[in-house]
Amino acid sequence: VPLPPSQDLYSSRDLQGLTVEHDVETFREGETLVLTLKDKGVLEEAEDVLVNVTLVAQEQAKQNLELRQKKPQYVPYEEEDPATATQGPQPKVLLPKYSAPPQRPSFRLGPGGGAPAGGGPGGDPQAGTPPGPAPQSxxxxxxxxxxEYLTPEEMVTFRKTRRRVKRLRRKPLKADDLLPMAPGDTQGDFGSRWGWGGLRGAHGCWE
Incomplete structure (x- = not known):
């Protein structure tokens, strides 16, 4: 099978600009490590990241060992961890167990697929380390x-829309409109005004 031309072969030039999710100090001079693409979701649009399976397993084992050596998560008096006391005030997390994992150190490959000088991307020795807490003034x-009075911008926020209530207009009733509402027989006897008392007054007292 004829080999493709040399310019079509995949070489270290194609690795320029890719991100390696490891600390540059973990790579020793003359050591050969195989880097593979890090797994990601199908719909995830993040850039390709190179990792080494052995280094990832070692970092995970080291992290598990540090978690075992730490004191329990429950701190009754909000005591600071001595390991993080020198790093300044840390933001308090309600449930640190379920918080997002910290950003891992990484660097970008330079021209020819080599690591940049200085340990970080662009030659900056501190560029490969995760950023710390932002300074606060x-x-x-x-x-x-x-x-004493609100500005026009503040009035817009307090302005409430009034709900319009539709009022029904009632047509005034006339005498001709009230006749159909009266009962049909208006000539009969509707009884005495005083009831049985009127009967007793007409015929005398009952014995």
């Missing part, structure tokens, strides 16, 4: 007096 904004 303690300077408060300048105080200002509250105005």
């Amino acid at each position: 303690l300077q408060l904004p300048p105080l200002r007096l509250a105005p």
